[in-house]
Amino acid sequence: MMTWLRTAPLALSLALSPILACTFFAMPARALELQETPYFKNQDRTLPPVAERLPSTPLVVDATGEPGGEIVTLVPRARDIRYISTYAYTRLVGYDRHLELQPDLLESFDNQDDMVFTFTLREGHRWSDGTPFTTEDFRYYWEDVALNKDLSPAGPPEFMLVDGKPPRVEVLDERRIRYTWDTPNPRFLPQLAGPIDPGIYRASKYLKQFHAKYADEASLDEKARQQKLKSWAALHNRMDDMKEQTNPDLPTLMPWRVTNAAPANRFVFERNPYYHRVDRKGHQLPYLDRVLMDVSAGGLFAAKANAGETDLLFRGLTMSDIPVLKEGEKMQGYRTLLWPYARGTELxxxxxxxxxxxxxxxxxxxxxxxxxxxxxxxxxxxxxxxxxxxxxxxxxxxxxxxxxxxxxxxxxxxxxxxxxxxxxxxxxxxxxxxxxxxxxxxxxxxxxxxxxxxxxxxxxxxxxxxxxxxxxxxxxxxxxxxxxxxxxxxxxxxxxxxxxxxxxxxxxxxxxxxxxxxxxxxxxxxxxxxxxxxxxxxxxxxxxxxxxxxxxxxxxxxxxxxxxxxxxxxxxxxxxxxxxxxxxxxxxxxxxGALQPIVVRNGLRGLPEKALYSWEPTAMLGIYRVDEIYWNKAAGKEARR
Structure with missing residues (x-):
């Protein structure tokens, strides 16, 4: 019997222990000794200093990594780059490792009996292009997207309807917005924390140039025809692509932003200079500068990992791949984590x-x-x-x-x-x-x-x-x-x-x-x-x-x-x-209780050795915070690329 089979019961017993803690802090940026990211120091670009790029009250995490480097992973087809929005797990509110809801993009939220939800944004928070992230982005989504019949023929998403009725949406000021239902809507916050972000906000400043309310409709229709689309609404929906990651120009709030579009054999995600999380040492997250996604046939994933062609790989691997993965560990310098898949039954x-x-x-x-x-x-x-x-x-x-x-x-x-x-x-x-x-x-x-x-x-x-x-x-x-x-x-x-x-x-x-x-x-x-x-x-x-x-x-x-x-x-x-x-x-x-193999290059740190894997509620690796993954430079294992 292979070694991984002999040790797996111990791995299971450890993995089924209480979920590891993860701590967030509310701390003003001025109280931190902020460190400029080397990646931006070395880039030929004009960026404000890190103190001006972070919100006044960033999300402070109890992590101790080192910034720098990049990782290579695989996707079976170009469209699957969209799953980064699941496991990068940047949400208005999200689950921590105890599966309790915590503010993330939000500075705070107030919930009154699941009927009145008041959200407060972080002062000075910005999209990846430097434009302010404010309640105008929420208003734009609600009034100009969700309630616009051209853009949303079916109306607002079902989770925002209670007894068929939408909420009352009040913009209190540029940082506070309130959603009110007459009866409880207990699905609201869990939906926002799910593996697929429902996106009740949009990058309004960018998208208004494609909206007939804010730009000339005839000109937009002509632009749509040039792209073989039927109308301005189809053009807007193509540009408004938070989930699919097909529009490199669309600002994001995630840790990394895509920099190129299909067709391509490699997709490059570059760190977001305005990302809202920071560690207690003053390093702005994410630690990794870039995530590189190579397109490869899904049937070759285990073989490519065995050959040392990836730094981090999980989606697309199954339990049947474990023997092949274990065989390549010593020679190629990686380890295979085995996390139980939290599914009701495999069959x-x-x-x-x-x-x-x-x-x-x-x-x-x-x-x-x-x-x-x-x-x-x-x-x-x-x-x-x-x-x-x-x-x-x-x-x-x-x-x-x-x-x-x-x-x-x-x-x-x-x-x-x-x-x-x-x-x-x-x-x-x-x-x-x-x-x-x-x-x-x-x-x-x-x-x-x-x-x-x-x-x-x-x-x-x-x-x-x-x-x-x-x-x-x-x-x-x-x-x-x-x-x-x-x-x-x-x-x-x-x-x-x-x-x-x-x-x-x-x-x-x-x-x-x-x-x-x-x-x-x-x-x-x-x-x-x-x-x-x-x-x-x-x-x-x-x-x-x-x-x-x-x-x-x-x-x-x-x-x-x-x-x-x-x-x-x-x-x-x-x-x-x-x-x-x-x-x-x-x-x-x-x-x-199938085991999900996760290939991790030696020297890559930040993931727990034992944890549970699932689509929901862990968002694959999402609640374990992939923005905190880093290369252990002291071990001499920084990315070779």
């Missing part, structure tokens, strides 16, 4: 409760059928085969680090018991079998479950092959049907799937203040109840109304969570929803 089965086939609809809605399928899975064998025995077997639920975790909900109806599974299938009425030993449906068809998957994950496909063997013992045939993800989603939305296999709960590390959206039939992208979610999303225009009592209860609990600012009540609601899921097996979980 989940989604019986379609909205299947159009009446026989399958009736079966999938019978809780005895769903429990039988769960009890018929040998999760220990799956764990050994898929996760080297290092995973956690059980339901699709939250991980132990979540304050909402309950051990019994991980194992309820999730232990291997083929005898009980067979009894439940008999109770359902599936007693008849054919000559091959497979059960027959009431209409005489063989009980063959076609499990559809997007085929992107070999783990999912391999796991389904094993589950097929387990289910054979209880008289159920499984057929795996990989296909294109878009086709799969359209089939599910139309009710044509029997069952879908995909990863489970994306945020398995929730706290009570995070909305339980994934646990309620509110969205059509949940393969278990696409038509119920469609009905909610289209306000009854499409889909089907929820007609299963236990699922209706989930919807009621979600609305109750939405209507309260009481944290104790939010916790109670979460706990009931989690139990409802375990008892009803809406989604059948298998095994969780």
């Amino acid at each position: 989940a089965l989604y019986p379609n409760l909205n299947a159009v086939d009446p026989v399958w609809r009736r079966l999938n809605r019978d809780v005895r059928f769903r429990r039988a399928l769960s009890l018929g899975i040998d999760r220990n064998t799956l764990n050994n085969a898929l996760l080297f025995g290092l995973g956690t077997e059980g339901n699709n639920t939250v991980v132990p680090e979540s304050p909402l975790y309950s051990p019994e909900l991980r194992t309820l109806y999730a232990e291997y018991d083929p005898a009980q599974a067979s009894r439940l299938l008999d109770e359902v009425g599936l007693t008849e079998r054919n000559g091959a030993g497979f059960r027959l449906l009431p209409d005489g068809r063989e009980l063959e479950i076609i499990v559809e998957t997007d085929g992107d994950s070999s783990l999912v496909v391999d796991g389904l092959t094993l589950i097929g063997e387990f289910w054979r013992e209880i008289g159920v045939r499984l057929f795996v049907k990989p296909q294109d993800r878009t086709v799969l989603r359209n089939r599910a939305f139309a009710g044509l799937t029997m069952m879908v296999a995909a990863p489970g709960l994306d945020n398995a590390l929730p706290t009570a203040i995070m909305p339980p959206t994934d646990f309620a039939p509110k969205r059509q992208d949940n393969y278990a109840w696409p038509k119920w979610g469609q009905y909610i999303e289209t306000k009854g225009m499409n889909g089907e109304a929820i007609d299963v009592p236990e699922a209706k209860r989930l919807a009621e609990l979600y609305e109750a969570w939405m209507g309260t600012a009481d944290k104790a009540e939010q916790t109670r609601i979460w706990e009931e929803m989690l139990r409802n899921h375990a008892e009803n097996q809406w989604v059948i979980g298998t095994v969780s």
Whole structure:
């Protein structure tokens, strides 16, 4: 057995300890002994001194790095450079490592019962081009983008509507803005802290030159036509590209700004001279001067890391890459961190409760059928085969680090018991079998479950092959049907799937203040109840109304969570929803706890050795603050490039 396999259980035990602390301080810039960044000293450019580039009250972090250097990472395609806005994690408010909300771009925020939110900006804060960051940027977004039918035909984003009503937005002065709802909007702050910044502000001074309210519409339309766009609005939306990172001219508040556009084989992100964070020694963050993203085929990521062609790499690597990565460590001078992935389950089965086939609809809605399928899975064998025995077997639920975790909900109806599974299938009425030993449906068809998957994950496909063997013992045939993800989603939305296999709960590390959206039939992208979610999303225009009592209860609990600012009540609601899921097996979980490999060049410091990895709420590496990553120059390991 390889060394990494022998040591992984210890790594897991360490990684599952309480999340490391990270401290922020409120300290005026004048109280710090500010240090000019060498990168800007050496550049032939005219910049104000660092004291004039920082806000009067910068965000002071308890970090002890050294400025300078650059890192190389990989992306599978040009469009994926956009993920830097996730893991660079610059937000109005963001989660710290205890998953508590803290002001980031904001100097402070005041929350009155989740109904009145007052934001205070940092005095003197500037965009990367030196223009002031003020409440005009918030007003511009709200009045001139979100409420402009040309730019936002669907209106304001859904998380800013409560009972279909938008907030009252008041600009109090150039540093303070207030959002008021008549009833609680507990989703507001968690949405702002999410892995995708909803961007309720814009670089207004830059964007006004592309807005018909502030520039000549005919001239803008002509510019749009020159770029093969239909109107000024399309031109504005192309220039207003906070998430995609395709417009190098657009000012940013992130630690690095993109300096070139596609087509390119390498994208260069350069440090933001007006970034608002600083360490206690007076060094302006980020520590790294540049982030270089090379475009490479995703299938070559592990090989390129093994060959020493990257300094930091995580997205695009999977647990199956670990042996290759470990082999190259000594020769190429890097280490491979192994962080548990905080996901509900690596392989989940989604019986379609909205299947159009009446026989399958009736079966999938019978809780005895769903429990039988769960009890018929040998999760220990799956764990050994898929996760080297290092995973956690059980339901699709939250991980132990979540304050909402309950051990019994991980194992309820999730232990291997083929005898009980067979009894439940008999109770359902599936007693008849054919000559091959497979059960027959009431209409005489063989009980063959076609499990559809997007085929992107070999783990999912391999796991389904094993589950097929387990289910054979209880008289159920499984057929795996990989296909294109878009086709799969359209089939599910139309009710044509029997069952879908995909990863489970994306945020398995929730706290009570995070909305339980994934646990309620509110969205059509949940393969278990696409038509119920469609009905909610289209306000009854499409889909089907929820007609299963236990699922209706989930919807009621979600609305109750939405209507309260009481944290104790939010916790109670979460706990009931989690139990409802375990008892009803809406989604059948298998095994969780895959390890996410993170390749880190020797001498690169700032990341914890052990931590949890997830899309939400950690924003991949986001809450661990990649702007604090630095080269240990004393070790002689500064970037070679």
